[in-house]
Every structure is written in structure tokens, then in C-alpha cells.
Amino acid sequence: MRPELIDIVLVNTSHPGNIGAVARAMKNMGLARLTLVAPRQYPDERAVSRATHAADLLQAARVVPDLDSALADAQFVVGTSARGRRIPWPVQDPRRCAARMAAATEAGQRVAVLFGREDRGLSNEELNRCNLHLHIPSHDAYSSLNLAMAVQIVCYELRMLAVGDSLPGAETAEWDTPFSTQDNMERFYAHLEETLAAIGFLNPAAPRQLMPRLRRLYGRVRLDEMELNILRGILTATDEQVERAGGPVFGTERAGGEP
């Protein structure tokens, strides 16, 4: 995925605030090339205001008089579209479309993504110039997205491909402590069982499902070593109270074993 080859093209945008919001959405998602085809009111203070820290992107935007100028050097053109055209066109959702765009950039191709007017989108003539149509699967109850929201979704899908497997969201990523080993988990469970018996909460002669349930709980949560040390410390402190109180209510095999 090469974001620098992707050009977001806004056609005849009416509201300058939307242009600013698009600039912010793009920069948030790591895109930088913005082209404005005959915007109705531009430049405009409202665009700068909504762009906030993406004003540099507005500054660098190309403003062109017509779609021909915008698409002159594009090699793969995607048009965003509502459903229900008279002549169907290959149409894909944002995810599949982003994958196609990313693949095109990896082949060194320049990609343009067209977004139409706030009130009526792209014309049929404009859509007919596209290699592929992108449709956001909105709900029938209210299918028309705000322009900048539509751009945000497409840029987000591209971003997800750019970050790939280095997703900060992968579980365990950026954890500050190693997760506990199974050996240490087993020592913990043994200690836990002993202490629960010592305090009379678990009767070794009739343990029921207590330990399996606790194993399920701690297994699911995945303890890290620091958390495990904390829990072991609590058990040891409890054991000391049991000793002070005259010894365990119930003993287990492990009694007197390693700490």
C-alpha cells in the first residue's frame, strides 16, 4: 500500500466546511493528495477551520476546473456511488475496493477516488469514467452519508491496509509485562487451591466446580507476570493470617510446599 499514489478527488463540493473535514479525515488516516474539481466556495475560512491541524493538506490541494484535469494522469479510477443506476457497473464495498486500490498502488499505479456533490453525488457521465464503483452499504432508512463521512470510511479502509499486521489493535501488542508461563500459572492454581482450603472456602473432600471455574476465569483473562505476582502475594498474605489464626481449616496435599 503506497498512500502517496492515492488522490482523493472532490467534485463540485458545495460546503467549504466539508472540504476541511475531508482534509482532516485524510490526514488522520495518512493520506495527503487532495484534488478539488470546481468547488463552489473555495478558498474559504470554514474549510480551514474544520481542517484544524490538516490545514497543510488544504494548502497543498490541487484546485482544477474540470474532471479531465483531475484525472489526466490517473491509472485506476474509483467512483463512489449510491445504488440503483440504470446500467449496472462493477460495484464493490469499501473494503474490497480498498484492497483493489492498494494492489494498484503496489503495482506503481496512480489511483483517483471520486466523491460527488453533497446533494446528488456523481453524474452518470462521471461514473462512466470510473473503472470501479464503490458503494458504502448504508441502511435503507437513511442511506445518504455526509460527504466527509464517506471519505473517512474509504480512507479508514485504506489505512487498515497500510498498517497491516502491525495493527496496534492486535491483542498483546504494546503490553508492558510478559504474559505468565503455564508453569507459573499451575503454581498459582496450586497455591490458590491450598489457600482456599486453608480459609475453609474449599473443602478438598467436596471441591465441586470451584477450581475449574477459577481456572476458566484466569485463563480467559491471560495474566501477565506482574499480575500473577500480585495474586501470589495476596495468597501468601492470606496464608499468614491463617497461621496467625491457628492453622488451616482444611489441609491439602501441597501444605507446607514451596512458596
Added chain:
Amino acid sequence: MRPELIDIVLVNTSHPGNIGAVARAMKNMGLARLTLVAPRQYPDERAVSRATHAADLLQAARVVPDLDSALADAQFVVGTSARGRRIPWPVQDPRRCAARMAAATEAGQRVAVLFGREDRGLSNEELNRCNLHLHIPSHDAYSSLNLAMAVQIVCYELRMLAVGDSLPGAETAEWDTPFSTQDNMERFYAHLEETLAAIGFLNPAAPRQLMPRLRRLYGRVRLDEMELNILRGILTATDEQVERAGGPVFGTERAGGEP
């Protein structure tokens, strides 16, 4: 995926326009339950204006004084978070997080998704009440998304799960004419080859890679029956010109065969 079990919870939102934009983003994506925790300015005309056709959703929104009231009956709580907390929490990207939320709703659980203040998000205390943290993998150059944009992305991921395999974006969906059968394609290629020979464009004694290239082209584009009929019609019309001109330049085996 049961969207009716998902509650979007906005905590201490400053700008009423953002609340309206959130309502629109939600309705566009098929969600309906909105809870506002101590909004700074609400109700407000700017919220209604930005919501446009989602004013019904604003009307139905719960307004509560604190997070306890908002989360009282929630069974799975997700908090949106920027990176870099002192104590890491299980964090996932919007896609994985949406899958977890959808699975929870399918098990009949009520899900709440918390979005924090425009300027500083959710507090650590608020985040500590969440089962899972959601992080949108924004770009380091400008990582702070507009509130309504963040809601849009999360609702979009939920929507993608709701539409599932019935995605309108699946290729071939909603096509108005059946795609051609391989039989008909083969008849077309035979006719094409004959006509190309007849007009002297293809020499059957030295065909080179012409037909393979044409097969690759038409195979890639996937012709529907109507398109195929059009192409066959063009070939037949060409054949008639060849007859008028005194017969084919080159003949092929198929000459005089079925139309």
C-alpha cells in the same frame, strides 16, 4: 449481529453539532440507541441541524447525568481510546472490536460503546470500567479524529457485519442481465475468429497470440448475455460486409457454420 442491543454513549460532549453528526452517522449505519452523558449544551438547534434526517434518533436519545446511569444495564462495555496509557489494557482495532461486539449481541448481551470528550477523550477512571478498549489506528502525523468521525468508523464496522455476505458490493450482485455461459462464450470466440480471418486481420496460417489475448480480455471483463448479443450482432454485420465485398480474405474451418 443485533444492532438494537448496541448503545452509543457520548460522554460530556462539548459541541452539539457533533451530537447531531453522530446521530446521522448512526442512522446511516442502521444503529438507533444513543445515550448522552452530561452533554455540555443540549438540546441545541445545531444538533438537530447536523442530524438532518436522523432527528428522530436525537429525539429518542437518553440523556443521563453520569456514566453509572448510562452503563447500568450494559453487559459488555467498550471504550474508545488513544494509545499510550500508563497501564495497558486489552486494545483492539475497530474491526476486531466490532466482531467481539457483534458476537456479544448474538449471545443476547447489551453492548455499550463509549466515546469521550472532543479535547481529551475518556478519563482513565472511565476507561478502567471498560471490558475492552478500541483504538482507531490513526496516523502519527495527526492522530486525533473528530468525534463523529470516530463514531462513523465504529458504526461502519458494525454495519459491515450486519450486512454480512449479502453485501451489495459483492461483484455481480444486482446485475440486470445474466452473465453469459461458457458455451455461449465459446460460440462467440469461434465467430470472432472466423470474422477476423474473413476481414484479413487474423491469418489462420499464422495466428500468433491474437485469440489468446482477446480471450483474456473478454474473460476478464465477464460479458453478460446482452453484451454478448451485441458483440455477436457486430460480427454478423461485419460478415455481411465481407460477403458484399466478394467473400472472406481468409477462410476458417467454421466458415458457413451456425450463426
